[in-house]
Amino acid sequence: MQRNGIISAGNWIIDHIKMIDVWPERGNLANIKLxxxxxxxxCAHNVLINLARLQTGIPLWAGGIVGNDDDGKYIMDEIARYDIDNRYMSVRNGVTTSFTDVISEIPTGVRTFFHYRGANALLDYPDFEKMESSAKIFHIGYLLLLDKLDSFDEEYGTVGAKVLHMLKSKGYETSVDVVSEQGERFRSVVTPCLTYVDYLICNEIETEAFTDIELRQGDKLCRENLPKAAKYLFSQGINQMVIIHFPEGGYIMKKDGTELFVPSFKVPQSEIKSTVGAGDAFCAGALFAIHEGLSLHEILCFANANARFNLLCENSTGGAVPLSELLEYIKTHSLFK
Incomplete structure (x- = not known):
């Protein structure tokens, strides 16, 4: 079978976004300005909507669970509006669609999340068994925020690892993203999955948690440590590429050791509306370029440019532009070699 397209399953969330003037000290007041x-x-929503807004025509499939409530209907209506195949979306009674209060600081664009797991916590191995498609790439996210997938499995370590093994056996190339989380779960939950992952796409903070290799000192990126971190991840099982993103740009390494760093597009602070979904926009750009078999430089250019447009909008996908506009922006800024 000639595989084509991308299926993404995992978190479907309603974001309630509030813009504040300053992050308060604990117990103090901040003003909601918008x-x-x-x-x-x-993750699943943001990646798929970003891909759909590229308007490339590649097939897209959505997988996940929402509640039979107003928020669930809102999500299902959006999937339909973008002509994304929704056959693997389950609408369930008696559960609440997952939601997040997103608090975004106006001066910096930095965002903080307060999350209710809801329906996403129910996504389990049997749901993935049903997801049969001709897609080339199967993307799952976010690990560490999908309770059933993050739970222990005696044979594979976690249910997520068992799912990824099954997806690989069906012929998919696999990609995963994780959520930025404080705590010690990165190694116990995510490491068992890596053997069955072709493309790991995550930020420098998450990579540091995986590897215990310092990648940031305050505002300074420890760029010299990126190869060491990527090599460690390959030693833990990654099959094809490690891609790490950060405000300064993107870094990619293939399993054969080929590597590349490409700086991000500069966005004036005054133009940044929010950083909500910027990592997922980067991920979508990278996945599209990987799907099309493009070079490492093009993968990072697409990813960086997609993230750049995301910063210009308050929500997670509203800044995404068609492929023609993305290409024009990249070419105008002379980043293709």
């Missing part, structure tokens, strides 16, 4: 219209979010 309450944005509610928007869908979560």
């Amino acid at each position: 309450v944005a219209e509610k928007a869908s979010g979560g």
